[in-house]
Amino acid sequence: MQPFTAVTGPAAPLLRPNIDTDVIIRVERLVGTTRASMGAHAFEVWRFRADGSEDPAFVLNRPEFRAAPILLAGPNFGCGSSREGAVWALQGMGVRAVIAPSYSDIFRNNALQNGLLPVVLDEAVVREIAAQVEAAPDRARVTVDLEREVVIAPDGTRHRFAIDPARREALLAGLDDVGLTLRQADAIAAWQQADRAARPWAWQVAAPERR
Amino acid sequence: MPTLLDKLWQAHRVASAGGGQDLIHIDRILLHDLSGARALAELAEKGHAIAHPALAFATPDHAVATGPGRTAETFPAGARGVALLREGAARHGIRLFDLGQDGQGIVHVMGPELGIVLPGLTVICGDSHTCTNGGLGALAFGVGSSELAHALATQTLRLAKPKAMRVRFEGAFPLGTTAKDAVLAAIGRLGTGAGAGFAIEWAGSAVRALEVEQRLTLCNLSIEMGARMGFIAPDERVFAWIAGRDYAPRGAAWEAAVAAWRGLASDEDAAFDADHVIDAGAIAPQVTWGTSPEHVIAVDAPIPAPEAAPDPARRKAWADALAYQGLEPGRPLAGTRVDWVFIGSCTNARLSDLREAARMVRGRRVAPGVTAWVVPGSVRVKRAAEEEGLDRVFRDAGFDWREPGCSLCVAANGEAVPPGARCVSTSNRNFVGRQGKGARTHLASPAMAAAAAVTGRITDIRRPF
Numbered sequence: 001m002q003p004f005t006a007v008t009g010p011a012a013p014l015l016r017p018n019i020d021t022d023v024i025i026r027v028e029r030l031v032g033t034t035r036a037s038m039g040a041h042a043f044e045v046w047r048f049r050a051d052g053s054e055d056p057a058f059v060l061n062r063p064e065f066r067a068a069p070i071l072l073a074g075p076n077f078g079c080g081s082s083r084e085g086a087v088w089a090l091q092g093m094g095v096r097a098v099i100a101p102s103y104s105d106i107f108r109n110n111a112l113q114n115g116l117l118p119v120v121l122d123e124a125v126v127r128e129i130a131a132q133v134e135a136a137p138d139r140a141r142v143t144v145d146l147e148r149e150v151v152i153a154p155d156g157t158r159h160r161f162a163i164d165p166a167r168r169e170a171l172l173a174g175l176d177d178v179g180l181t182l183r184q185a186d187a188i189a190a191w192q193q194a195d196r197a198a199r200p201w202a203w204q205v206a207a208p209e210r211r
Numbered sequence: 212m213p214t215l216l217d218k219l220w221q222a223h224r225v226a227s228a229g230g231g232q233d234l235i236h237i238d239r240i241l242l243h244d245l246s247g248a249r250a251l252a253e254l255a256e257k258g259h260a261i262a263h264p265a266l267a268f269a270t271p272d273h274a275v276a277t278g279p280g281r282t283a284e285t286f287p288a289g290a291r292g293v294a295l296l297r298e299g300a301a302r303h304g305i306r307l308f309d310l311g312q313d314g315q316g317i318v319h320v321m322g323p324e325l326g327i328v329l330p331g332l333t334v335i336c337g338d339s340h341t342c343t344n345g346g347l348g349a350l351a352f353g354v355g356s357s358e359l360a361h362a363l364a365t366q367t368l369r370l371a372k373p374k375a376m377r378v379r380f381e382g383a384f385p386l387g388t389t390a391k392d393a394v395l396a397a398i399g400r401l402g403t404g405a406g407a408g409f410a411i412e413w414a415g416s417a418v419r420a421l422e423v424e425q426r427l428t429l430c431n432l433s434i435e436m437g438a439r440m441g442f443i444a445p446d447e448r449v450f451a452w453i454a455g456r457d458y459a460p461r462g463a464a465w466e467a468a469v470a471a472w473r474g475l476a477s478d479e480d481a482a483f484d485a486d487h488v489i490d491a492g493a494i495a496p497q498v499t500w501g502t503s504p505e506h507v508i509a510v511d512a513p514i515p516a517p518e519a520a521p522d523p524a525r526r527k528a529w530a531d532a533l534a535y536q537g538l539e540p541g542r543p544l545a546g547t548r549v550d551w552v553f554i555g556s557c558t559n560a561r562l563s564d565l566r567e568a569a570r571m572v573r574g575r576r577v578a579p580g581v582t583a584w585v586v587p588g589s590v591r592v593k594r595a596a597e598e599e600g601l602d603r604v605f606r607d608a609g610f611d612w613r614e615p616g617c618s619l620c621v622a623a624n625g626e627a628v629p630p631g632a633r634c635v636s637t638s639n640r641n642f643v644g645r646q647g648k649g650a651r652t653h654l655a656s657p658a659m660a661a662a663a664a665v666t667g668r669i670t671d672i673r674r675p676f
Contacts, residue, residue, distance in 0.1 A: 016531075017524050018403050018503050022642040027623040030245055031274045031288045045644045050630075074524055076404030076437060080640060081621075082246070082339040084355035102407055105373070105439040106339055110355035164371065166230025177357075178259060181365045184226060184234060188367055191225040191236060199222075201460035201468035202238050202332060205265050 001115045003174035004146050007096045011142040012065035013072045013130035020080035021107060025089040027081070038085055039092020060093070064137040070144060072130045073100035075123060078107025087114045097144040099126055099151060112167050115174060119144055119151060119161050129153045146171060214375045214481040215444055216410045218474070219350040223333050228369040235370050237362045238332040242269035242305065243318045244292035245623065246337025250359035251299030259364040261303045267363065268327050269300045270308040272317045274623045277586050277613040283310055286625040314457075316589020316615045319343040319557035323427060324591055326456025330445035330472040335362055340557045340639065342433040346426035347453065348445030348475050350410075353434065373440065374408055374484035377477070379415030382491040387673045389567070390425035391559060391637070391656040393417070394432040395497040397489060399507040406438030409485060412477060413443050417491035423452040424561045431558045432639055435504040444476040498544045498669055499641045499654040501532030506641070508544065510659070510671045516540035535643060536651045537631075544653065544669045551634035552583040552664035553646070554610075554657055556620035559637035560588030564657040565596050568637075569604045571661035571672065577609035578667030584611045586618040608665065622647050635663040 029041045046058050054061045060068075071090065077100040078086060087110045090098070096116065101123040103111075111118045121129075132154040133140040140154035146168060151159045163171075170177070181188075196203050213221070225234040242250070247269055254261065261267070274289025275281065283293035293310070300307035308314035314325055319340055322328040330348035335341060337359040344351035354368070362368050378401075380393055394413075398405075411433050413426075421429065426443050433441025450469050453459050460468045495509035506529070508514065517533065517540070520526040533540060538547070554560070554568050565587065577583045585605050587593035593615055596602055602612045618626050620638035627647030628634045634652055637660050641652035653669065662670040670676050 015524055016528050018505070018528070020503075020640075020642045022640065022645050026644060027245075027273075027621050028288070031292060031623060045648070050649075076407060079403060079407075079437060080339065080434075080642060082337060082353040082355055084246070084249075084337075084357060087355070102404060104404075104437060105407060106353055106355060106434075109358060113355060113357035164230050164232065166228065166232055166369075169230070177369055178257070178361050178364050181228070181234065181361065181367060181369060184228075185365075187226045188234070188236070188365065192366070195236065199331075199468075199471070201329065201464045203266075204460055204464055205327075205458055 001174045001176060004096065004115050004117050004171045006143060006145040006147060007069050008141055008143040009070060010065055010068040010140065011070035011072050011099070011129065011133050012059050012068040013133055014059055015072060015074045015127065015130055017074040018076045018079050019073060021078055021083050021086035022080055024078070024086040025083065030083055030085045035088045037092065038089040042089035042093045067094050069094055069096040070142050071095050071098045072126055073098055075101040077103050079104040082106045084110045087111050087116050091116055099129065099144070101126055112171065113177065115171060117144060117146060117171060121151060121159055121161055125159050212478050212480045212482065214477040214483060215412055215442065215475060216375045219331065220372055222331065225367060232369045232371050234367045235333060236367055237335055238266065239327060239334040240267040240362055241318050241322055241334065241336035242267060242296065243273055243336065243338060244271040244275065244289065244296045245273045246356045246359055248292040248295035248299065249356040250337060250363060252295055253356060253360045254363055261363045262366040264303045264305045266366070267305045269296055269305050270315050270318055270321050271296055271310060273617050273621060275310060275616045276624055277616045277618045277626060279614065281310070281614050289624055313590055316592065317557045317560060317617055319431070320561060320588030320592065323347055324456070324589055326453055326459030329453060329459065329468070330449060331475050335359065335368070339434045340431055342439065342441045343427050343431040343557050345430035345433065345440060345442030346423065347449055348442055348472065350440060350442065352439040373410040375412065376406060376409040376438070376485040377412045377414055377483045378487045378489065380417035380489050380491040381415045382417055383420065384417050384491050384494060387496050388494050389656040390421055390429040392497040393491065393494055394429050395499070395504065395507045395654065396494045398432065398436045398504045399497070400489065401436060401487060403435060403503050403505040404437045406433065406436040409438050410440035411436065411438040413441060415491070418443055419446065422563060423449055424563045427561070428558055432504070435639055445472050496656060496659050496672060498659065500536065500538060500544055501529065502535055502641055502643050504641060504654065506532055510545050510669065511543050513543055514538055514540045545671045547669045548633065548667060549581060549635050549663050549669060550632040551628050552581060552660050553619040553634055553636040553638065554584065554660050555586030555588070555618055556638035557588065558639045559657045560586060560592065562592050562595050564637065565592070565601050568657040568661035569601045571658050572608045572665060573604050575608055575665040577664050581664055581667050583609065583664040584613060584619065586613045587615050589615050610664070619646050621645070635660045635669060
């Protein structure tokens with residue numbers, strides 16, 4: 001996992017609420033595409049018109065936002081399907097951090113598993129940053145600084161954000177969760193031994209007799 | 212004063228994982244041909260072993276064709292996922308319910324049906340509708356493939372405990388109103404993001420009166436309200452439903468289990484972080500009009516105008532949704548012509564759902580110009596339906612009677628509603644392009660979908676048609 005410390009760059013404003021993971025990456029791309037190449041298909045239902053050409057009106061097709069490492073989004077971003085491909089698609093198009101008022105729980109977890117930072121700021125603040133970006137789309141730059149837990153808007157205003165300390169440490173170090181958890185293998189084994197006695201039915205999963 | 216969530220959480224808490232997270236033991240891991248195959252492949256790449264393969268179960272459902280005589284290769288793009296699932300299951304000794312075998316089906320239909328999912332268990336799957344299993348009183352939730360791999364390797368997940376929400380349906384549902392209508396009405400009222408950060412306990416007298424399969428339907432849509440977990444306190448009806456199923460405990464273990472399960476309820480004085488009450492008696496059959504499950508109204512209510520939206524962002528979302536759906540505000544949905552009907556999915560493809568749909572169809576024909584599919588939720592559902600002649604009812608009316616899988620709910624298997632076609636669907640998501648590029652989805656109950664198939668229009672089943 002790539003460590004995340006700080007990112008500065010253009011921030012693409014896509015403020016509609018409830019952007020779902022089906023829109024971020026269509027399900028057929030999960031079967032036909034490698035993880036590394038999903039970026040080409042991110043938001044395809046909005047990026048491309050029926051004839052396959054790009055829709056120049058869509059924000060991520062505008063030249064100033066094509067390589068934006070930051071996405072500004074509306075509430076409940078990433079709702080719907082648990083597909084982790086939604087995170088890989090965003091990363092594949094160069095997005096390192098999303099700033100939104102709220103996320104679906106599954107998307108947020110998937111993002112954190114992959115080093116994509118889901119920053120939570122008040123909806124009014126996200127709108128204000130988007131307005132500053134739209135006022136000077138060629139020049140506006142936003143910084144997301146995980147070490148200092150702060151977003152710096154184009155006008156220099158600093159907005160503090162909160163993140164779970166354990167998640168922050170893992171992101172800063174690029175640490176894999178499995179390695180962390182296996183350090184607690186003894187505690188897990190002891191818990192399971194007690195649980196087998198307390199809840200035997202939870203562990204009885206032998207194949208049933210033939211019907 | 213603990214809530215049911217508190218009890219389920221405490222019963223699985225191995226240790227603190229630091230930073231506000233707990234290490235939570237996972238009792239059952241369900242794998243399907245998309246995320247399950249990917250997680251198994253990821254583990255193999257990283258060289259991790261699987262901690263407890265006997266606690267994992269696999270079945271292909273997402274990217275498999277559902278036409279008669281299908282095999283894993285019928286939809287070539289999905290064949291690789293099925294192959295990876297088969298290889299991984301064989302290599303690790305994971306029980307696989309393969310295509311054509313007894314037990315195969317949509318993972319959230321198969322798990323409860325075989326007694327793999329039990330009250331009080333923690334259950335995960337790389338699928339957001341894992342919350343379905345909460346209908347049995349399990350703490351069940353969807354994860355991505357990385358978390359799935361983590362659980363396979365460690366039998367645990369690092370989780371922050373969600374807040375507790377209770378949604379009570381008090382009173383009795385009117386005739387024609389099902390669990391599907393109830394949960395859609397809740398999502399319409401509270402919003403599709405209302406449950407984010409929460410686990411939802413569905414409760415109230417109308418919920419206690421629901422049959423078990425309806426409870427699975429209700430919990431299925433918890434995620435469409437934003438909640439990763441949704442559950443109902445298990446009761447004697449649930450225990451009776453589970454007794455004797457293939458993987459359910461037997462003998463002394465069964466007695467001990469039921470005794471423990473009887474304690475799985477929120478205490479009388481439990482405090483919730485959010486608590487909602489909905490009048491069950493006021494819920495009419497629901498149909499979605501837009502492209503989010505919160506875009507939902509009673510079948511006879513007028514389609515809302517974007518000007519009525521609560522904020523500018525939603526005004527635009529509503530206007531876009533109406534344009535995508537090809538609808539005009541002000542008119543009711545009832546009477547709208549439909550092209551497709553899909554009866555299936557982990558929401559509504561159990562035997563009782565097919566019975567409800569068949570009641571509307573018996574002695575009628577699918578309307579001219581309408582393509583109507585029934586995709587049973589599992590091999591067992593299909594077989595049971597055939598034993599009572601439901602397949603004949605559907606076939607005689609002109610429906611396609613197909614093989615078990617997710618099919619048109621997610622359109623990951625080469626089956627899709629054509630662009631611009633309007634589909635009444637018993638599934639769970641009406642997102643842009645969900646059932647196929649440009650497809651227009653209207654979510655509804657099985658009876659409402661079946662009625663639309665035979666009339667060719669969205670139909671209010673409370674009136675003669």
